[in-house]
Amino acid sequence: MLKKLDPLLHSELRLAIMSLLITLEKTEFTYIKEQTEATAGNLSVQITKLENAGYLIVKKGFKGKMPQTTCSITKQGREAFEKYVADLKDYLKL
Amino acid sequence: MLKKLDPLLHSELRLAIMSLLITLEKTEFTYIKEQTEATAGNLSVQITKLENAGYLIVKKGFKGKMPQTTCSITKQGREAFEKYVADLKDYLKL
DNA sequence: TAAACTAGTTTATAAAATAAACCAAATTAT
DNA sequence: ATAATTTGGTTTATTTTATAAACTAGTTTA
Numbered sequence: 001m002l003k004k005l006d007p008l009l010h011s012e013l014r015l016a017i018m019s020l021l022i023t024l025e026k027t028e029f030t031y032i033k034e035q036t037e038a039t040a041g042n043l044s045v046q047i048t049k050l051e052n053a054g055y056l057i058v059k060k061g062f063k064g065k066m067p068q069t070t071c072s073i074t075k076q077g078r079e080a081f082e083k084y085v086a087d088l089k090d091y092l093k094l
Numbered sequence: 095m096l097k098k099l100d101p102l103l104h105s106e107l108r109l110a111i112m113s114l115l116i117t118l119e120k121t122e123f124t125y126i127k128e129q130t131e132a133t134a135g136n137l138s139v140q141i142t143k144l145e146n147a148g149y150l151i152v153k154k155g156f157k158g159k160m161p162q163t164t165c166s167i168t169k170q171g172r173e174a175f176e177k178y179v180a181d182l183k184d185y186l187k188l
Numbered sequence: 189t190a191a192a193c194t195a196g197t198t199t200a201t202a203a204a205a206t207a208a209a210c211c212a213a214a215t216t217a218t
Numbered sequence: 219a220t221a222a223t224t225t226g227g228t229t230t231a232t233t234t235t236a237t238a239a240a241c242t243a244g245t246t247t248a
Binding site: 064 | 208209214
């Protein structure tokens, strides 16, 4: 029987965000925006969802005088990602 | 850069349907319903979407006196599934 | 022959994704 | 100096999607 996929990760943009974070460990909002080609609004919403789930943490500071938001993945987020990959493999026949 | 995922396949239920069809080649509606634990209504809707996209074909007949709907994957469906798997691998770091 | 079940479809509702509008401050041009 | 533009976002509204509820048509069982 196929496992239920984590609905929080089964979203193209959120998966892309997590995919970046899993290799980069710490990433700026603007960089994620560039890489994913998402709109800022959409990105903001999806990052907040991942934050609320405890999959990443958001730090707000400044780079020079400009505001800067950085995200980093949590242990919980990493584990959720790995579980998602494992669950999905059954669907993909991998 | 991450590839855009086929939105038709990036749906848990539709992916489960395609996942069944890709190995079984021909499958009854009722069997898909059992395996996926989806409601009949939801399943009917999602099968129609896959049919409209040309990813599967639906045949209606009878098993004894009872109506029977069977689905089978098309070449196009198989190719779309394979492309989806390939695209998704980048997200999953596989 | 009435009640319950099978095999679905259609339609309505809930949830999710996305875009549009907005805000505050910084930078650039006049 | 100040007006216009850009940066870095958030909030809210709209669209899309997923899901569930209600319905249809016929069959089997009591």
